[in-house]
Amino acid sequence: MSALDWLVFTIYFGAVVAFAYFQSRKNVGVEGYFLANRRLPWGAIGLSVMATQASAITFIGTTGQAYDQGMEFIQVYLPQPLVMVLLCVLFVPFFYRARVYTAYEYLENRFDAKTRSLTSLLFLLSRGMAAGIVMYAPAVVLSVIMGWDETITILIMGTVTVLYTMMGGITAVIWTDVLQMLMMFAGIVAALLVLFGTLPSEVGIGDVVYLGGIQQMWTSIDLSWDPSNTYTLWSGLIGGFFLALAYFGCDQSQVQRYLTASSLKQSRLSLIFNAFVKVPMQFAILAIGVLLFVFYHFERPPLIFNPAETAQVENSSQAPEFARLEEEHQEAHDLRKEATLSLLAARRNGENLQTWRQGIQQYDQQLSDLRSEAKQLVEEVRGASSNDVNYVFPSYLVKYVPAGLLGLMIAVIFAAAMSSLDSELTALSSATVVDFYRRYFRKKASPEHYLRVSRITTLCWGVIASGFALYAGQLGSLIEAVNRVGSYFYGSLLGVFLLAFLVKRANGNGAFLGLLAGMLAVFVVSEISNISYLYYNVVGALVVVVVGTLLSIPEAKRSGV
């Protein structure tokens, strides 16, 4: 990075810390620390909800995915506006009027202590480790692409985030999220402009659209019915709906945000804001990936974007095979570039494009096959799957983005990671203190005592998350296991809340046993079928509602409900 990049990067960190410090002075007591004394406006909450969802890997991973597969990932986000409406109508009024600190606290009011404790514990286990991954994933990418030390990257990211979250609580978190989300918006616009700027001067927007269209990169809707495919309209609308409802409606890292609103109206407006903005933003992020795909028609893309994986293969017994692939890749790229330039010239002259178009499609396919073969080699050598999609965008940034903008884009990646991490930390801390410490260990204590404990708990979760991030590289399959367990309980958790809101006769025992049955059902379905993981949430939620309702009937009859 140049001096200018470092300057931009330093200004970002300085602004975040100063802003967090300024905002943290407004906190009073535990309610101030966890809920900003319920006085925040909808705009700030809306941006914070968005920043919490958009992690660094969302930013760099989805662009890489669009580079490989086009816009189809957008389908997962399509039900989100509808989810926001359901949250406004059903979830938010219950949470807001119950005056709870955590989503799980509501479940004790509605059911019993064991249901609250189990759901909160599941959240803590899953999110505690996820907080580590939020830091680890971008740190690895930046260490490989920028040559930065992974440990130092994690420690800087973790220390700054933990410090401002610990001192400022939710107020500092939400207002820094606003700053970080605005940076992400600026980063997306800057990336799109820079990508256009680095294309050959004779290539216009129409050409970009056309070149993407030749390889069906703009295909956003797949109407086929295939439950094993995550990227169809139906998987997105059905599975994505339940996933988003579980995430925004039952995950404390999101629920906590809209509990900070100054009124029910402000709370709802923050979600409606997301309903309108989220899909266009995701479209813009994916469009960066498609633009990258077009850009690499004119510049040769790396066969594998992760330089560490490339070096590993080049130093293994597979080196000769990899060299052969590199040679063929170079040839195919040269031919595609020639065909692309010829097609653009023919397009300007109004000539027939079919020959050039077929040539480009043929070379595209060849390049894609070579990339798949190279990924297989990497997987053989590493003994683990390749996550090359995460390196596509950062690799471009380092090579082609002008000084100053690189610093901004790296700051945006940090902003995306930190704005998710700070929300995780406040959510973990609030669930620990409110659902366990205050519930089971110190029911009566001074506000100062709870505030002190809350800060210490935030620090502890920060240390746990950083420790997990530092050792995540050696945990391999454990991370996969954590993600898997997370997908087992997410839909089931949603089922418990649906039971609470919709089934009047449901009781604590029914909800608790229904939750266990839901998780078991998801486990069985994942073992015996190949349906997309998006549907696990549908299965979990429905089983909990059905089993919970049935098991509640005898007790309801006895008590005459």
Next chain:
Amino acid sequence: MNDERQNPAGVPEVEEEHIGFFPSWNWLYVSVVVYTILIIGLLYLLTVYLDYSAP
């Protein structure tokens, strides 16, 4: 049920209030649903009309 209809300060929540230029919350919710349908339709048009793969 009375608690469900009042905010913590005891002031009744008005579901039929104006939200910007929307006459009520229901109008706003319907506009979100229409917006979602329009987005899906627009993406479908992109899928169909920006597909230059066919000969």
